[in-house]
Amino acid sequence: MEHQTLFSDSHHAHLNEQEIREQISFYEQRLLQIDDLTDSACEKLLVRAYRELLQQRQELLDELLVRRRCAGLPS
Numbered sequence: 459m460e461h462q463t464l465f466s467d468s469h470h471a472h473l474n475e476q477e478i479r480e481q482i483s484f485y486e487q488r489l490l491q492i493d494d495l496t497d498s499a500c501e502k503l504l505v506r507a508y509r510e511l512l513q514q515r516q517e518l519l520d521e522l523l524v525r526r527r528c529a530g531l532p533s
Contacts (some may be wrong), residue, residue, distance in 0.1 A: 475519065
């Protein structure tokens, strides 16, 4: 089964490194704020979604940095 994401790859294509880092920071901060307060099913779903989005953005940033290194650009 193919892994479904909340956004398509074409959505990520226009993101630059700074935007990705800002999104990573946002998701990390939100998880710190709500992770310990997860009582309801809705909050648990939100935490799971934020964790998935955080992982996607971290993978996207890693891919961007690898491409930059392969192109000989500074990271």
